[in-house]
Amino acid sequence: MIGKIEGTGAYAPVQIWDNNRLAELVDTNDEWIRERTGIVKRHVAEEGETTALIAAKAAEAALENAGVSAEEIDLIIVATTSPGNLVPNTACEVQHLIGASHATCFDLNGACTGFIFALNTAQAYLAQGIYSNALIVGAECLSNLVDWTDRSTCILFGDGAGAAVLRAVEEGYYAQMTHSMGSKGSVLTCASRNKRLPGARMDSGAQDPKTFLHMDGGEVFKFAVSRMPEAIKELLRQEQTAAEEIDYFILHQANARIVSAVAKKLGLDLDRFPMNITEYGNTSSASIPILLDELNQAGKLKRGMKLVLAGFGGGLSYGASLIVW
Numbered sequence: 001m002i003g004k005i006e007g008t009g010a011y012a013p014v015q016i017w018d019n020n021r022l023a024e025l026v027d028t029n030d031e032w033i034r035e036r037t038g039i040v041k042r043h044v045a046e047e048g049e050t051t052a053l054i055a056a057k058a059a060e061a062a063l064e065n066a067g068v069s070a071e072e073i074d075l076i077i078v079a080t081t082s083p084g085n086l087v088p089n090t091a092c093e094v095q096h097l098i099g100a101s102h103a104t105c106f107d108l109n110g111a112c113t114g115f116i117f118a119l120n121t122a123q124a125y126l127a128q129g130i131y132s133n134a135l136i137v138g139a140e141c142l143s144n145l146v147d148w149t150d151r152s153t154c155i156l157f158g159d160g161a162g163a164a165v166l167r168a169v170e171e172g173y174y175a176q177m178t179h180s181m182g183s184k185g186s187v188l189t190c191a192s193r194n195k196r197l198p199g200a201r202m203d204s205g206a207q208d209p210k211t212f213l214h215m216d217g218g219e220v221f222k223f224a225v226s227r228m229p230e231a232i233k234e235l236l237r238q239e240q241t242a243a244e245e246i247d248y249f250i251l252h253q254a255n256a257r258i259v260s261a262v263a264k265k266l267g268l269d270l271d272r273f274p275m276n277i278t279e280y281g282n283t284s285s286a287s288i289p290i291l292l293d294e295l296n297q298a299g300k301l302k303r304g305m306k307l308v309l310a311g312f313g314g315g316l317s318y319g320a321s322l323i324v325w
């Protein structure tokens, strides 16, 4: 058995902050952000708009696109680094919101590689015949983790969710490649907000600066432009597939310059590397499924097309999947 993507969906908060809005918060400007990242605006969740709520909206859109009812779903995996709660997990909240009462639900934290890990995990369950219909979601409210006084990070991130419905079928194709590099973890960090000594006083006022996203931007950039092409080449070699056979490379949207550098290293035209970072910024685990849905809704994906999905991020981690649409 193999999981076939039957439908996709996406949702982003209605509130939009353009680069000029950020220039009101930190010492930056529209020109710098556009030139160095390709980002023009990002969606930012409003008070009460949780990771689960936006995940559920993307999930409902994916179910509709797939023509599958919530009751038919028996597995929900939400990839997120920014859950609204630790308990219950976001996937259980989504289950409740969409009425998928027969599903087993859990979250997975794989930072920006999260959607690739979720896809692999769902595929493994479907291949074993354990579940028949899986809903996988990448959802983030990174605006909760961003330090809005730090211009080196706050200009990059945005909120959003993307989802896919997978149905187990007898015949199909799926291949993947993932790696983790725990020794490099300090390059991109965000400490837990729940660290407290036993008996310590509850102090809701102060927030430890370590509990915001921190990164060595240059190191992450170098890591991404070296490891992503390597992973893609490794995967294609393993599958005896030429890069020229791939119709679209759907890469994690972290920086337009990273996507361009990956295309260059693979020796391919940039038109096979769709981008939507202009609109969303970096939505971590949501960026790949949002882009996949955008291509699907635009009618650009035809049955039989070969797609590579590839991500990289905190951990550090990176990975790529090869699917036939």
Ligand code: ACO
Pocket: 027, 028, 029, 032, 033, 036, 037, 111, 112, 113, 151, 152, 155, 188, 215, 217, 218, 220, 221, 254, 255, 282, 284, 312, 313, 314
């Ligand atoms: N506005 C204006 N100037 C700025 C800003 C800003 N927002 N940020 C930095 N600068 C200045 C710097 O101070 C520096 O000034 P100086 O030359 O006088 O010292 C200059 O601009 C250049 O700074 P760099 O950091 O060298 O800029 P760079 O071109 O490397 O771009 C960036 C920085 C955009 C962060 C880039 O390194 C990057 O995209 N890295 C990858 C980040 C990433 O993908 N992270 C997410 C990983 S995925 C996940 O799991 C969350």
